[in-house]
Amino acid sequence: MGAGVQVQERQGGDVAGQADLIAQLPPYTDLLWPTLQALIALGGSASNNELDGAVVEREGWSPEVQGILHGSGPGTEVEYRLAWARTYLKGMGLLANSRRAVWSVTKRGREVTESDIRPLLAAFTADKRRQRLNRKASAPDEQDLPPSDSSAEAESDTVYGESDDTIEWRAVLLEEILRMSSTAFERLIQRLLREAGFSSATITARGVDGGVDGIGMCQISLLSFPVAFQCKRASGSVGVGAVRDLRGAMAGRGEKGLLITTGTFTSEARAESSRDGAPPVDLIDGDRLCDLLKEHALGVRTTTRVVEDVAVQTDFFAGLESD
Template identity: 50%
Template sequence: MAVIDLPRPSELLVPTLRAMRELGGSASINEIVETVVQREGFSDQQQSQLHNQGPQTEVGYRLAWTRTRLKLMGLLTNSSRGVWALTDEGAALVNDSALPDELQRERIHDRWIAYVGELRAGPGKRRTLGDDDAEPITPEESDEASEVRGWKEHLLHELMAMTPDGFERLAQRLLREANFDSVAVTGKSGDGGIDGLGVYRLGLVSFPIFFQCKRYQGTVGSGAVRDFRGAMAGRGDKGLLITTGSFSADATKEANRAGAQPIDLIDGDHLCDLLKTYELGIRVETRTVEDVTVQPGFFADM
């Protein structure tokens, strides 16, 4: 399927920086994606477009490249916990209210072109580049993109290959590991899309949570959230929607709509992290890396 009218990473530099400013200068990847999607008004069709047949969306892929570019330019930084933040230089640039929008875009874009020129021409040199020549900078992916195309992609493909019943049992096991009690899979025809029920205990209180599982390679829209809420009507006050795909910005907004039953959302990326945390189908091995430094003074003094 052809890519549907989406901006290139070079065209998402400014929207990403402005999203970071709107989010208070720091944000998770999901927060950045959701905010850029809302600010730029991407349609459900654009959000559903998969990158190379999935499991990652094309929007998510391009924004991953955009974050990497901003990091290489020294405008963003990220922690080992996946939190991205504006650097002082990035904050100063995006917060300069006296700078017209067009000039701000030109400065950021020119900075990227200059960076790529130096990268391709060699240390201490600069090559003049056109816009198209700067995309992409190298066939190598960033560490973040490599991770997405690594174990998480493999895991999501394994989840997509499960039977519907098997995926529901996996969700049941995950909730039990996360301190839910009395987790039961109840999904059956005529149950309105509710796949199970668990009781979450928080200190001295507990409350039931209905859950629904969607093995889905793409974006789950707001309609699925409304349908799930409708199935819960009169039966419970809290829901959990789990998918191997992603949620559109409208779905996230609908899940948190004021005055409606709250629905917590777990997308494919978060699901992978949870399975890793509880080591369900995931084996984590910690490797120790030695840093060896030769001390010439030791030999000179012998």
């Protein structure tokens, strides 16, 4: 059998294997109730990562399923569908995000039953469809989203409940980071750590994946302590092995560990990072990395805009007509 045929068969097997894994994931509409219940079990509020981890644990998805990329990445299919579930639960009035990436259960969310979910979803999607049709009628030349709500692809630019611009800049920023040379990425990480309060950041090794390892000194007020860090440029999920490897490298070098990736972490990796009795390892995924670069204005410029909401008070004019 020729090498070309072997490669073709292997690629076909990979595609079939991924399709089998994706088939194990329910659609985001079937994740509404599990997401709501997971958030309630967490005490009624949680970050994206905490909530994702809780749902993954409830559903029992394997690391292989968790690692499936959505499209070409960098996000995973699990994250994508759970983000959709959060967005729809918010639209249905069952969740609120008091600040970005922190979610809370509303009073209504605590009162609903599982049988209420489908009717609430139907009412919400019907309302969204009417809003789209109204926008299309008022601005027919404007590019609009498809009217169907049956697929998460239809509104992927609002998947995290943020503005279109917010979603776009993160995707663009991560693409830029993935395209950087190893040397430029090394400089970026050192600059970020120093801007964030490290008094030093020394690169000790360079990975074959374009990532870097190093040791830094973190300064917090009157205290300073060594931190061993690893930065991985990847579009997929980083597993528990990376956390254990960093912890092993920390011996005699750092009191804390910092693991940064442009991708995501599996739930097992997050659990291992805070395991009782083991040196702590802080995790920074791609979204958090973007936030830090924005916070410290490293390659990201933020422009504040003021928006006016103008309403005509017709009762004022009606009052002028009265004798």
